[in-house]
Amino acid sequence: MASDPQQGLSTNSETPQKQTDAPVVTGTLKHAPTETTPLIPHDSISESEVAESQDEKTSKVAMFWEEVRMIPLYALPVFCTHILDYSLVFISVVSIGHLSTKSLAAISLGSMTANVTGLSILQGLTSALDTMLPSAWTSPQPNLVGLWAQRMSVLLTVALVPIFCIWFSAERILLSLKQDPEVAHLAGIYLRWLSMGLPAYAFNCVSRRYFQSxxxxxxxxxxxxVVAPVNALLNYTLVWGPESIRLGFIGAPIASAISNCLVSLISIGYGVYFVPRTAWQPLSRRMFTNLGLLTKLGISGIGQSASEWWAWELVALAASFFGPVALASQSVLLVSEATTFQIPFSLSVATAIRVGNLLGKQQAKRAGVSAYASIFVSLVLSCVTSFLYYHFRNSWAYMFNNDPEVVTLVASVIPILAFFQVVDGNAAVTSGILRARGKQTIGALLNISAYYIIGLPIGVWLAFRHGLGLHGLWIGLTISLIYCAIVGTWLCVKTDWDYEVLKVVQRLKEDNTKRADEELGPEN
Structure with a gap:
């Protein structure tokens, strides 16, 4: 807690008396005090105030190292969750990839379309819960966690309608974009079957945050x-299993849809039977209120997260113009970066929850210390992954491909990727801090300007006009993340954490006011 200035005055009540009893000094002695006539400046700091200031600094240092130990404990299970979740997609690509080249191209095109038009939208919308749920849980009204989760479910239900329309029209859309007819047809089939699990995927985005908050x-x-090995078994059985149940190409999206539904069912069962109902709010008309705030935060969240997803898809498209070696090398680099990015992304989620919890407890000073500790932890871990990339740069590509040209090109780009890790980790964590503060709009503007105004134009310019190829694209991406890291860190340092607490209190007050108005009824 911040020191009370009145406490310093009260503990030093003797000091003014000593000054009053001191001999009156006149003449030049007023400007040349001796040992017997000390003059204490009007704004001097008392001994107890100095001690109190030192105690506060010591307290902040102790809190910092406590948060440094705590944040990784939050992030580790989040990391495991996202790695296993990523395996649901990875297994589908592997199982279909061995059917034919056309099938592999179709699932790659289908997955890209799903990411751009659906999954990134849902993830962006639900990022609004990173602001609402953690602070609600530690507030005097923890049942608001359930209420905000219900409100987000309503919002996602509305958002699913246009996504379904796009996915069921995917073949025509892809053909209009001059894609190969057979690949476009298979991609359209993939998306139609995958859509069976889309509502479950949306629900899982909410339930995960419900538990983590x-x-x-x-x-x-x-x-x-539990579900990941079931997904692997379903993929093998439905794509490559006995002829009586083998479905071939459509087996993979069906397996993914079933897996998402299993996650939803288990989450509901776990929440009902194994988790206290403290955070739950009974279903009521209140779930249809205050949707405007969620929509505002959610749309900004789309701009914050989806803009990054889309940028990477554009980089993959640009890499395809440099031939199969560059495209294969980009695939190796992209899969590697996507895997190691789960570390800072997990820290980002953990930071958003931790800072949000502390804001809900009205612990402003500790929330700020936690934010700084997260940036420090991210720096340390990013330096480790950076070192590993650089150390194994000459052999890294052999994990994915044995083509000497691919191995050589990947090895030459990895030093850029190694430095990229440091700024990418910082940008991810500061993005989580912005979400905890409800600053998704600033995060969206930061990402859009970083990628589409700075990074991608510079990368394309270096790649095509200066002949740097894949190196130029990655230099552009690195520049965009340097910008995000610097601005994001500055925004964190300049945060008024006391004001952030007041925002949470005000939000709770507004929700209570609307609840009271609803209970009074329109007749009153």
């Missing part, structure tokens, strides 16, 4: 730990 980080990990 309460500090139940291991619950989503346990659930996905």
């Amino acid at each position: 309460q500090g139940l980080f291991t619950v989503p990990t346990r659930i996905i730990f």
Whole structure:
């Protein structure tokens, strides 16, 4: 807690008396005090105030190292959850990839379309819960966690309608974009079958945050730990299994849809039977209120997260113009970066929850210390992954491909990727801090300007006009993340954490006012 200035005055009540009893000094002695006539400046700091200031600094240092130890404990189960979740997509690509080249191209095109037009939208919308749920859980009204989750479910239900329309029209859309007819046809089939699990995917985005905001980080990990091997078995059985049940190409999206539904069902069961109902709010008309705030935060969240997803898809498209070696090398680099990015992304989620929890507790000073500790942890871990990339740069590509040209090109780009890790980690964590503060709009503007005004134009200019090829694209991406890291860190340092607490209190007050108005009824 911040020191009370009145406390310093009260403990030093003797000081003014000593000054009053001192001999009156006149003449030049007023400007040349001796040992017997000390003059204490009007704004001097008392001994107890100095001690109190030192105690506060010591307290901040102790809090900092406590947060440094705590943040990784939050992030580890989140990391495991996202790695296992990523395996649901990875297994589908592997199972279909061995059918034919056309099938592999179709699922790659279908997955890209799904990411751009659906999954990134849902993830962006639900990022609004990173602002609302953690602070609600530690507030005097933890049942608001359930209420905000219900409101987000209503919002996602509306958002699913246009996504379904796009996915069911995917073949015509892809053909209009001059894609190969057979690949476009298979991609359209993939999306139609995958859409069966889309409502479950949306629900899972909400339920995961519902558990994590309460500090139940291991619950989503346990659930996905059970479903991941089931997904692998379903993919093998439905794509390559006995002829009587083998479905071939459509088996993979069906397996993904079933897996998402299993995650939803297990989450509901876990929430009903194994988690206290403290955070739950009974279903009522209140779930249809205050949707404007969620929509505003959610749309900004789309701009913050989806803009990054789309930028990477554009980089992959640009890499395809340099031939199969560059495209294969970009695939190796992209998969590698996507895997190691789960570390700072997990820290980002953990930071958003931790800072949000502290804001809900009205612990402004500790929330700020936690934010700084997260940036420090991210720097340390990013330096480790950076070192590993650089150290194994000459052999890294052999994990994916044995083509000497691919191995050589990947090895030459990895030093850029190694430095990229440091700024990417910082940008991810500061993005989480912005979400905890409800600053998705600033995060969206930061990402859009970083990628589409700075990074991508510079990367394309270096790649095509200066002949740097794949190196130029990655230099552009690195520049965009340097910009995000610098601005994001500056925004964190300049944060008024006391004001952030006041925002949470005001939000709770407004929700209570609307609840009271609803209970009074329109007749009053």
